[in-house]
Amino acid sequence: MLKRYAPETFFDEMYTAAGEVRPHYRRIEQCLTGMTPEEFDRKREAVDLAFLRQGITFNVYGDSQGTERIFPFDLVPRIIPQKEWEQVERGLVQRITALNLFLHDLYHEQRIIKDGVIPPYYVLSGKHFRREFVNFNVPKDIYIHVCGSDLIRGADGKYMVLEDNARCPSGVSYVLENRRAMKRTFPGLFEQVGVQPVDHYPQELLKMLQYIAPAGVADPTVVLLTPGAYNSAYFEHTYLARQMGIEIVEGRDLLVRDSRVFMRTTKGLQPVHVIYRRIDDDFIDPTVFRRDSMLGVPGLVNAYRSGNVSLANSIGTGIADDKVIYYFVPKMIKYYLDQDPLIDNVPTYLANEESDRKYILDNLDQLVVKAANESGGYGMLMGPQASKEEIAVFRKKVEEDPRNYIAQPMISLSRHPTHVADGNFEGRHVDLRPFILYGEKIVIVPGGLTRVALRKGSLVVNSSQGGGSKDTWVLYGDD
Amino acid sequence: MLSRVANCLYWMSRYIERAENTARLVDTNLQLLLDFRNLNEQRLAEHWLPIVQATGDEEAFFKLHPKATAAAVTEFLVFQPENSNSLVQSICQARENARMVRDQITFELWEELNRLYLFVRSPRARDLWRSSPSEFFQEIKASSLHMIGITYATLLRNEGWYFLQAGKFIERADKTSRILDVRYQTLPEKGMPTNISQAEALEWSAILRSCSALDSYKALYGADVTPKSVAEFLLINADFSRSILFSANLLDQSLRRISGVPEGRFTNDAERLAGRLVSELRFSTIEEVFDQGLHNYLDVLQQKLNDIGNALFQTYIFQSFSSLEEEILVQQEEQQQQ
Structure with a gap:
C-alpha cells in the first residue's frame, strides 16, 4: 500500500516534493506498507461500525427520516512534530489574547476605534456586535472561553489562520473519539511513535468553567445548555456533559427567579452558576434577543448582568469572528501586544x-x-x-x-494521503481546527480536529459538504 | 435530577419493556397457531382480534386495517409506523428518549439499545421477519434481556435508577394484565370457569409463554393448566418476577426510594395509589377476583396503573413552579414603595 501514491504539485503533509517520506511520518508509512488492503479494509469497517453503534453521528438537516450519519473518518493520521506544534501553539495563544483584549476594549473604552485602527462602521454594522453589553464587565474579564481557529497550510507549507470561531465552535468530541478509535485499531503504533494525549480536554474545560463562576460561590453548579436532540452537534453536547459529569439542560429545564437561574429537578429548583451554552446569542433569551426563541431562557440575560450566573462564551463574541473583523486581527495583535503575528492571516x-x-x-x-x-x-x-x-x-x-x-x-490547501478505495490512497486537502481554552490560563490540547475534503479536488472540508476527519497526532519528539 | 431527564429515563425503560412484551405476545401466538388444524378465516380472526384488543389499540387498528387477519395484526403490532406502540416504534421511542439522556446512561446500555434500533430499522430485520419470525423475535427478546443485565451491571443505583425501575415495573404490570386478559371472552362474565377444552388449555399455556412464565408455573402447579391457576400465578404470586403483584410491589418500592419515605406511608399521590394497589393485591384471593369477573378486575387494575403513572408525572415531571398566584405574589413583593 501507498506505493502508487503521488503528492503531485501540492504541499503534501506526508511526502516532500521529491517524493521522500517526511521523517515524522516514517513509522506510520512502515505500518501501512506492511499491511494488505484486506487488513486495512477490515480495520476501516470495524471503526465505521463502532461509530455507528455508539451513535457518534450528526443529524442531517431537512431529512424527514431523521437520518443520522457518521462523520466519515480516515484511518491515516495527520502527524505534527513537536517543534512545529509549539510554534503553532504560541501563535494561537497570541491570537486569542489579542482577540480577548479587543473584545474588552470594544465593549468598554473602544480605544482601537478612537485610534483609527478599525473604522467604527465595521464594528457598529457587525451583525454580532451586542451594544447592550457595552460597559458590562464579564466574569474574570474573559470573553472567548472556547475558541476554534481554523488553520490551513498553503503551497509553501506555512500555517495560516483561515477563520476564528469564537461563538460555539464544535468538533472537539471527534478529536476525542477519533483518538479512541485509533488506539483500538493501532494499539502498538502509539507506543512506538510517542503521541501526546488529548484525553484531558474535558477536565480542562470543566476547570475553566468552574474558574469563571460568580464570585463567592464555593462549589459552583455547571451545566451545558443545548438547543436539543435535533441539533447537529447534539452528540457532542451529551458527550462533553458526560465526560465532565455535569447536567445537560435545555432552555425549558431552566428558569429565572429574582435574577438567579435555577433548573427544574425532581427535588424542586436547584441553583445554576455557570452555563456552557451551545446556543447562539440570538436565541439565548427571548426577552432580550429573538422574541420567537423557544430554546432560550426568559430572564437569563438579566441574571447574567446581575453577576449571578456566568456564561461561556460571553455574549457578543461573534463580532470577533465576523470575517470583516478577521481582516483586522493582525492589526489588533500589533495594537494591543506590540508584536508581529506569529501565524498570518490569509490575504483578504x-x-x-x-x-x-x-x-x-x-x-x-x-x-x-x-x-x-x-x-x-x-x-x-x-x-x-x-x-x-x-x-x-x-x-x-x-x-x-x-x-x-x-x-x-484561492489557497491550494495542503494535502494528505487519504484512503479512497480498495487499499488505494490519494492526496486530499486538509485543514486543522485546534481548540483553545481560556480560563485561569490558556490551554490547548495538542493537535485538534483535522478535517479532510474527501471529494477529489474539493477544498471544502465541512461535514455538511462531504468532509471527513482524521486523528491528529502531535509527537513527543520531531520524528 | 432534572425532571426532563427523569421523564426520559422512565419512558425509555417503559418502551423497552413494551417492545419485549409485544415480541413475546406475537411470537407465542404465531407458534400457537401451528398447533391447530382446520383454521378458517373466521377462526383466525377470533384468535387475532382479542390480541389487538388486549393492547388497547383496537380503534387505531381498524383505522388502518379492515379485518383482523394474521398479516394485518402482526404488521400492526410489529412494524406499523402509524402505531406508536408497535414493536419497532417502541424501540425507536426508547432510543429517542435514551438519546436525550445519553449522558445519564452508561455507554454499554446506549450501545446495545442503539444496536437494536439499527437492527429493527434495517432491511435485515424485514428479511429475518419474513424468513423466520421466531428468530426475529428471539433477537428482540435477547436484546431486551441483555439490556436488563447491562442495567443491573453498570448503572448507578441513584435516583435515575429508581425512575428506570418505576417505568419498567409499571409497564410490566400493565402488559401482564393485558396478556392475561387476552382470552377473557371464553370465560364466564363472573364466577369461576368450569372445564375447559384442550384447545383452550393450549391458549392458556400460550398466555403463560407470552409472559415467560411457563417453566415457573409448572414448577409450582404441575402440568395442569387451568384459567384459575394461570390467573392466580400471573396476578397475585408474590415471587414470580412478571406477576402483577411482584411488579406493583417493585413499582411501590421504587417510588418510595425516590422520595425516601418509609413503607406504609406516603408523601404524594403516586405513592399513595401504588401502596394501596399493592395491599389490595397482597390480601386478595383468586376466588374473589373471579367473583368480580377477571376481565372487570383487570380493567379496573389497568385504570389504577394509569392513575399511578399520571400521579407520578404530576409529582415529579410536570411541576408547575410558576402558578399564577405564586407569580403575582412574587411580583407584588418586588414592587418598590418610595
Whole structure:
C-alpha cells in the first residue's frame, strides 16, 4: 500500500516534493506498507461500525427520516512534530489574547476605534456586535472561553489562520473519539511513535468553567445548555456533559427567579452558576434577543448582568469572528501586544473598500468570496470552480451589500494521503481546527480536529459538504 | 435530577419493556397457531382480534386495517409506523428518549439499545421477519434481556435508577394484565370457569409463554393448566418476577426510594395509589377476583396503573413552579414603595 501514491504539485503533509517520506511520518508509512488492503479494509469497517453503534453521528438537516450519519473518518493520521506544534501553539495563544483584549476594549473604552485602527462602521454594522453589553464587565474579564481557529497550510507549507470561531465552535468530541478509535485499531503504533494525549480536554474545560463562576460561590453548579436532540452537534453536547459529569439542560429545564437561574429537578429548583451554552446569542433569551426563541431562557440575560450566573462564551463574541473583523486581527495583535503575528492571516480583500471591491469584482473567477457571518461552508463562492451564473449571483450580492462580503485568493490547501478505495490512497486537502481554552490560563490540547475534503479536488472540508476527519497526532519528539 | 431527564429515563425503560412484551405476545401466538388444524378465516380472526384488543389499540387498528387477519395484526403490532406502540416504534421511542439522556446512561446500555434500533430499522430485520419470525423475535427478546443485565451491571443505583425501575415495573404490570386478559371472552362474565377444552388449555399455556412464565408455573402447579391457576400465578404470586403483584410491589418500592419515605406511608399521590394497589393485591384471593369477573378486575387494575403513572408525572415531571398566584405574589413583593 501507498506505493502508487503521488503528492503531485501540492504541499503534501506526508511526502516532500521529491517524493521522500517526511521523517515524522516514517513509522506510520512502515505500518501501512506492511499491511494488505484486506487488513486495512477490515480495520476501516470495524471503526465505521463502532461509530455507528455508539451513535457518534450528526443529524442531517431537512431529512424527514431523521437520518443520522457518521462523520466519515480516515484511518491515516495527520502527524505534527513537536517543534512545529509549539510554534503553532504560541501563535494561537497570541491570537486569542489579542482577540480577548479587543473584545474588552470594544465593549468598554473602544480605544482601537478612537485610534483609527478599525473604522467604527465595521464594528457598529457587525451583525454580532451586542451594544447592550457595552460597559458590562464579564466574569474574570474573559470573553472567548472556547475558541476554534481554523488553520490551513498553503503551497509553501506555512500555517495560516483561515477563520476564528469564537461563538460555539464544535468538533472537539471527534478529536476525542477519533483518538479512541485509533488506539483500538493501532494499539502498538502509539507506543512506538510517542503521541501526546488529548484525553484531558474535558477536565480542562470543566476547570475553566468552574474558574469563571460568580464570585463567592464555593462549589459552583455547571451545566451545558443545548438547543436539543435535533441539533447537529447534539452528540457532542451529551458527550462533553458526560465526560465532565455535569447536567445537560435545555432552555425549558431552566428558569429565572429574582435574577438567579435555577433548573427544574425532581427535588424542586436547584441553583445554576455557570452555563456552557451551545446556543447562539440570538436565541439565548427571548426577552432580550429573538422574541420567537423557544430554546432560550426568559430572564437569563438579566441574571447574567446581575453577576449571578456566568456564561461561556460571553455574549457578543461573534463580532470577533465576523470575517470583516478577521481582516483586522493582525492589526489588533500589533495594537494591543506590540508584536508581529506569529501565524498570518490569509490575504483578504474587503468588498466595502473602494479599491478592494474593484479588484474583487474584476477577479471574481479567481477568488474565494465569503459572506461575513456564515459558517459551515455556506454562503461561499469558489471562483475558479464556479459557473458563470454563480459568479453573476455573487457579483450582485457583493455590489448590493459590500459590508458583508470579503474575498481571498484561492489557497491550494495542503494535502494528505487519504484512503479512497480498495487499499488505494490519494492526496486530499486538509485543514486543522485546534481548540483553545481560556480560563485561569490558556490551554490547548495538542493537535485538534483535522478535517479532510474527501471529494477529489474539493477544498471544502465541512461535514455538511462531504468532509471527513482524521486523528491528529502531535509527537513527543520531531520524528 | 432534572425532571426532563427523569421523564426520559422512565419512558425509555417503559418502551423497552413494551417492545419485549409485544415480541413475546406475537411470537407465542404465531407458534400457537401451528398447533391447530382446520383454521378458517373466521377462526383466525377470533384468535387475532382479542390480541389487538388486549393492547388497547383496537380503534387505531381498524383505522388502518379492515379485518383482523394474521398479516394485518402482526404488521400492526410489529412494524406499523402509524402505531406508536408497535414493536419497532417502541424501540425507536426508547432510543429517542435514551438519546436525550445519553449522558445519564452508561455507554454499554446506549450501545446495545442503539444496536437494536439499527437492527429493527434495517432491511435485515424485514428479511429475518419474513424468513423466520421466531428468530426475529428471539433477537428482540435477547436484546431486551441483555439490556436488563447491562442495567443491573453498570448503572448507578441513584435516583435515575429508581425512575428506570418505576417505568419498567409499571409497564410490566400493565402488559401482564393485558396478556392475561387476552382470552377473557371464553370465560364466564363472573364466577369461576368450569372445564375447559384442550384447545383452550393450549391458549392458556400460550398466555403463560407470552409472559415467560411457563417453566415457573409448572414448577409450582404441575402440568395442569387451568384459567384459575394461570390467573392466580400471573396476578397475585408474590415471587414470580412478571406477576402483577411482584411488579406493583417493585413499582411501590421504587417510588418510595425516590422520595425516601418509609413503607406504609406516603408523601404524594403516586405513592399513595401504588401502596394501596399493592395491599389490595397482597390480601386478595383468586376466588374473589373471579367473583368480580377477571376481565372487570383487570380493567379496573389497568385504570389504577394509569392513575399511578399520571400521579407520578404530576409529582415529579410536570411541576408547575410558576402558578399564577405564586407569580403575582412574587411580583407584588418586588414592587418598590418610595
